[in-house]
Amino acid sequence: MSAVAVADCGVGNLHSVLGAIARIAPAAEVVLTDDAAVIAKADKVILPGDGNFDACMRAIDERDLRGVLREAATAKPFWGICAGMQALFAGSEEGGRKGLGVFSECVRKLPPAPGLKIPHMGWNRAKLLAPQHPMLAGIAEGERFYFVHSYYAAPDENTVAAATHGAEICAMRARGDLFATQFHPEKSGAPGEQLLRNFLTG
Helix, strand or coil, X not given: CCXXXXXXXXXXXXXXXXXXXXXXXCCCEEEEECCHHHHHHCCEEEECCCCCHHHHHHHHXXXXXXXXXXXXXXXXXXXXXXXXXXXXEEEECCCCCCCCCCEEEEEEECCCCCCCCCCEXXXXXXXXXXXXXXXXXXXXXXXXXXXXXXXXXXXXXCEEEEEEECEEXXXXXXXXXXXXXCCEHHHCHHHHHHHHHHHHHC
């Protein structure tokens, strides 16, 4: 199995991601690291994240990981999770820091609507837009995943699954070997573990 680097940017969901990987792939070669050289040498990279966009980008910059993460996201299997997905964009309405710029758009605030709770917190169904994508192997239409966010990316031609919470949300985006999810796979039960399995073994 490939060597996997989980980028350590001090975010809250790191250990739940590592725990989920340990459950489904106990023999996997996985390292939690904030060392750019280790990330550069890894076969695959996971960028977990939660919380504020600017805080996430500040942590990346304080560890001098901006360059290596951008390179990894364009050159090898890479997965951005929640704020780790949003970090891949040019920026966010949530703050003033620049994102990694792998995707050219900016992340937007979820629009208010009567009876709609923001942040979007809890389970939501995914509409599969590219069900034949290898990362979606074993994932059924309408599968439920766990979201926690107030900002979102709009769907585009690289969106493989969408969800709705006041606006249509890019739930999963894929381009080449790059994969990103707005939801937390490590909190999404069996479907989330299936996605992790697909990433680790693909």
